[in-house]
Structures are given as C-alpha cells and as structure tokens.
Amino acid sequence: MHFFHAKPLIDQSQVFEIIKLMPKGAVLHVHDNAITDINWLIKNATYRPHCYMCFTYERGALQFQFSDSQPTDNSICEWKLVETERAASGDVDAFDKMLYDAMSLVVDDPYAKYTSQNEVWTYFGEYFVTADGLVFYSDVFEDYYREGLKEFHEDGVQFTEVRALLQPIYELDGSQYDTEYTLQRYEDANKDFLPDNPDSMGSKIIFTSIRLLDKPTIESVVNTAIYLRKTHPHFLVGFDLVAQEDTGQPLLFYLEELLIPSEQGEDLPYYFHAGETNWQGVHTDENLIDALLLNTTRIGHGYGAIKHPSVLKNMKDRNIPTEVNPISSQVLKHFDDIRNMPAAYLIAEGYPVVIGSDDPVVWGASPISHDYYEVFMGVASARSDLRLLKQLTMDSISYSSLTGNEEQLCMDLWAAKWQIFLDKVLDMYNITDWERYVPTTEPATDVLPFSRAATQDSAFLLQLSLLFTVILVKMFTT
Ligand SMILES: [Zn+2]
Incomplete structure (x- = not known):
C-alpha cells in the first residue's frame, strides 16, 4: 500500500x-530543509510580517519571499502579501490548508498524479524552492532548525546528522550571507537546543552540493568544504552531492574535484548518495563503484547495490x-x-x-x-x-x-x-x-x-x- x-x-x-x-538512536539520512513539519512553517513562518507569496505563471508552484517592500520582480509570478491574501480569503483554515497542499506531495491518488519518477521529482524539487523562501529568511532560520531538532527528539531520536546545502541566509533588504555564516547559524541553533534537551546529542552537518553544477563550481564548493571542515571540525563532518541521481552528473564527472582533498592530504569524509536508481549498467548504479573508490563512509540509498555482487562484497568487507x-x-x-x-x-x-x-x-x-x-x-x-x-x-x-x-x-x-x-x-x-x-x-x-x-x-x-x-x-x- x-x-x-x-x-x-x-x-x-x-x-x-x-x-x-x-x-x-541516530538518524543519519535527512535533509536540512525538510526536517520540520510543514504546518510549523505555515502556522509560524508565514504569519510573520513582510511575508510575500505567489504562484509561478508556468507551473503554479508556490513561492515565498520576505521583503521590507513589495518585491518588484514579477517576471516569474506576481507577488502578494500573505497577510492580505489570508485576510481576503475569508477562511483562514482553508487558506492555510491550501498552502499546505501546495507544499506537500501528499495527495489522495498518488498513482494518478505522479506517473513517473521524473514527474514526482519535479514536484519534489518544487517543495524545496517553496520552503527555502521561508526557511532561509534570517528571522526564521534558527527557529526552523531548533523546531526540527525538537520534533526529532520528541520522536525518540538522540542524534541527527543533517545534510545541508548551506544556502545563503537573507535579510529583509535582500542582502545575503556567505556559506560559513549559514553553517555558523546552524551551529548556534544546535548549541541553543542542547541545554533544554540534556538527553539529546543534537546534530551535526554533512555539507552537500548539487550534482547538476559545473565542474569549476564543484571545485570551489569542495575547497569551501575543506575549509569549513577545518574551521568547524566538530560540527561539519563530511561532504555529499544531492539531486535526482538518474538525471544528474555521475561522481565520475567530478572525479578531479572530488580527489582534491586526498591529493592535498586534507580530511573531508564523503557520505555519498549513490545508486538511487532502478536501472542497471548506467552511470547511476555505477556511482556505487565510484563512491566506494572515493572512500565513502556510508552510502545513501544504495538502491542498485544488490545488482552488483562485488559492490556488496566491498561494502561488507569494509563495513560500509x-x-x-x-x-x-x-x-x-x-x-x-x-x-x-x-x-x-x-x-x-x-x-x-x-x-x-x-x-x-x-x-x-x-x-x-x-x-x-x-x-x-x-x-x-x-x-x-x-x-x-x-x-x-x-x-x-x-x-x-x-x-x-x-x-x-x-x-x-x-x-x-x-x-x-x-x-x-x-x-x-x-x-x-x-x-x-x-x-x-x-x-x-x-x-x-x-x-x-x-x-x-x-x-x-x-x-x-x-x-x-x-x-x-x-x-x-x-
Ligand atoms: Zn537524501
């Protein structure tokens, strides 16, 4: 079912x-912007002042943005103040449910709505764009993360390893901060969470980037990861690449970039998503081989591994x-x-x-x-x-x-x-x-x-x- x-x-x-x-115990595979109940985002974040929303002309995808004045770029959608729209709706509960439905993948008939992996991944990707407008607003950011840690703790989790893109946090005037700032804010939120929850070990971060980016960008991100691992050794524990694996670049494409840490004698453990595919003999399942050759610490999903006896043997021998x-x-x-x-x-x-x-x-x-x-x-x-x-x-x-x-x-x-x-x-x-x-x-x-x-x-x-x-x-x- x-x-x-x-x-x-x-x-x-x-x-x-x-x-x-x-x-x-621990939860070792979860992504930063999908850890806190969507209802919290709607009932908390979207009720804060200066929150704007719109639906894209092309696909009707919901977008959010906090701004101290009406956003002027209406090229992909027409921005409206959430507060005004909610009041004008005449039914706050129905309005909030509409927001929830626009973010969640949950529908009555998933087989009718999502007819292929690519189609469900398109909606899935849209969730992150929608959530990010709320989550990475400076005023919401730490509250969101602490709330996520609280929800995991209440569900019986003692420690969480969170994969995070470390996207820029932004202010009302549109200004943005750098990658290290985002990591620091995660660390601050984690530190704030711990005293109130002495029976929790809180969280650590696996820095991720996107397997669709060009090689020079991944080179720069890997160098940033090496730097952040050095400057935050107890909080940033490793590196990974995310996004739909079948349609993204294989690990092999970024081989030179991913070899930088070992060639420079730097410590950057890998926690690769690999083999998240139903195919066999394509770059996605062969990512498993490259993940192992690149000395991955664990394998995310590893769905295609059972079709590769030597991959399985290697994983067992090396206790991966x-x-x-x-x-x-x-x-x-x-x-x-x-x-x-x-x-x-x-x-x-x-x-x-x-x-x-x-x-x-x-x-x-x-x-x-x-x-x-x-x-x-x-x-x-x-x-x-x-x-x-x-x-x-x-x-x-x-x-x-x-x-x-x-x-x-x-x-x-x-x-x-x-x-x-x-x-x-x-x-x-x-x-x-x-x-x-x-x-x-x-x-x-x-x-x-x-x-x-x-x-x-x-x-x-x-x-x-x-x-x-x-x-x-x-x-x-x-
Ligand atoms: Zn994942």
Whole structure:
C-alpha cells in the first residue's frame, strides 16, 4: 500500500505505538530543509510580517519571499502579501490548508498524479524552492532548525546528522550571507537546543552540493568544504552531492574535484548518495563503484547495490552501511510495494543498514517512526522481532560520525532510554511474568541474521521478554 494510504492505518496500529516509544538512536539520512513539519512553517513562518507569496505563471508552484517592500520582480509570478491574501480569503483554515497542499506531495491518488519518477521529482524539487523562501529568511532560520531538532527528539531520536546545502541566509533588504555564516547559524541553533534537551546529542552537518553544477563550481564548493571542515571540525563532518541521481552528473564527472582533498592530504569524509536508481549498467548504479573508490563512509540509498555482487562484497568487507529510506523510495517511485525493497536482502544477509527518513515532512511522515514501522512490518521478515529493532537503533549510533567519548555518550543515552522503553511497554500490556515468553531456542539464522551486539548484550533476556508480545501485536494488527 502507498504510504499516503497506509499512514492513517499505521497511526492506529499498536506496533506503531510501540515504535514511537522506542529510542531510535541516530538518524543519519535527512535533509536540512525538510526536517520540520510543514504546518510549523505555515502556522509560524508565514504569519510573520513582510511575508510575500505567489504562484509561478508556468507551473503554479508556490513561492515565498520576505521583503521590507513589495518585491518588484514579477517576471516569474506576481507577488502578494500573505497577510492580505489570508485576510481576503475569508477562511483562514482553508487558506492555510491550501498552502499546505501546495507544499506537500501528499495527495489522495498518488498513482494518478505522479506517473513517473521524473514527474514526482519535479514536484519534489518544487517543495524545496517553496520552503527555502521561508526557511532561509534570517528571522526564521534558527527557529526552523531548533523546531526540527525538537520534533526529532520528541520522536525518540538522540542524534541527527543533517545534510545541508548551506544556502545563503537573507535579510529583509535582500542582502545575503556567505556559506560559513549559514553553517555558523546552524551551529548556534544546535548549541541553543542542547541545554533544554540534556538527553539529546543534537546534530551535526554533512555539507552537500548539487550534482547538476559545473565542474569549476564543484571545485570551489569542495575547497569551501575543506575549509569549513577545518574551521568547524566538530560540527561539519563530511561532504555529499544531492539531486535526482538518474538525471544528474555521475561522481565520475567530478572525479578531479572530488580527489582534491586526498591529493592535498586534507580530511573531508564523503557520505555519498549513490545508486538511487532502478536501472542497471548506467552511470547511476555505477556511482556505487565510484563512491566506494572515493572512500565513502556510508552510502545513501544504495538502491542498485544488490545488482552488483562485488559492490556488496566491498561494502561488507569494509563495513560500509547503506542508509535505507523506505518511504522516500516508495514516494519517489522506486517501487510500489515496500516488501520488494532491495533492503530486504541487505537485512536478511546481515549487511550493515541504518534507517533514514530523507525528507519526511514532504510526505507527511513522522521524523523517523514511520520509516522504522515500514522496515519492521514491510521490509524485514514477519518473524523478525525486537532484536532487529534494537540492532538497527544501536547500529545507527555506531555508524554515525560520532566517535570516542561522544559515541559512548550517545550509546549510554540510548541504553538508558531503552530500559525505560522496555518497562513502559511491559506496563502497557500488563506483563509481569515476562520470563515465560522467553524462547528456549535460538531462531534460524535467516530469520535473525544479527549475531552482533544485540544478542551479546547482558540485558538480552529482558529484550526477549518482549519478543512474543511484539510478534503477537504484529499478527493482530496486520
Ligand atoms: Zn537524501
């Protein structure tokens, strides 16, 4: 079932109730301008003074701009003050819903509206243009980011690695700041968030650029990334290229530019989106090979990897995880049926996998819980249990950019929350005699390929107490 149709059903399920409560560790694949609920942008940002809007003549795409006077450039659309338009509408709720619908990809019939990957990507790309007019206004910027971190924290996330284009922040008079300024404002917002949320590790940034730009621009961006990595070593953790991979430039096109850090002996870890395609034998799936040759730390999506045994072997040998984003992949039309996601093979074979949500607000998903639900119920075996979820959440921390004390601190935070989570669920189902649910035999290996930390944990027996509960709930809610 498409996520747009499944969501109301998922939201009523007991499995989802449990997954929402579960501490998720880290989210390692999400994009900066799609982390905060669209409703927050509408109810908060668009209610601020000096907010202008318009719909483009060509495609009717919504645009926003904050300006101290009426914008005079009406070449792509005719700007109007939001405040005036909202008042003139006569129905504020309907007006705000219209704004929401113009930003979100959610529709009643996604199959009718989005008939191809290119078509859904066009609408998807328009979301970012629309949101950016609001998000990168100086007065909104940090509030937006802090709100996003808060929403992830409330969804049980201890740490977030955010891919960010570091676009220019702008003021009412139209003046703009440079890339480092944007990074600094992210860092400030992150620092502001932490004291109020001592049980969170906040966020770090993976600097991204766009795989449609020319080589000289990418050269300049890579040099900026090297500089920012040096000047903000604890906050900027690496570099990546984004945009629709099938229609964008391959990594190989930017080979000279991407080799600059290693040739100059500079430290710039890569976290490449690679292989986000249904094709085989084209530059997109072959990006996987180049991502590995360029020493990528993780692979975003990695959808085409199962068609390349040597890529898979290399990823396993080098312990390079795939960032799996099930709802994103379904909405962006890589498959209709989530059970056919290639990640099912990766999980069954014990490849390292971390769960991401990519751009959850664009498809109306929670920060990460819905993606965990889809993995647990749709991608993994019906016989998988709490140990799979535990392994995935632990792996999200161990495959993050956190190292040393920070990694340990995050794992400790997660572990304390995990115990609270178990107690809460036992309470919810009124289970006092959990010992009798402990199975006496180990499951078959193809049911439970995870033989790493989760099964060696000293609290293993306690986790098993929930095994049957979760399976039973799972059976009765499907
Ligand atoms: Zn992505």
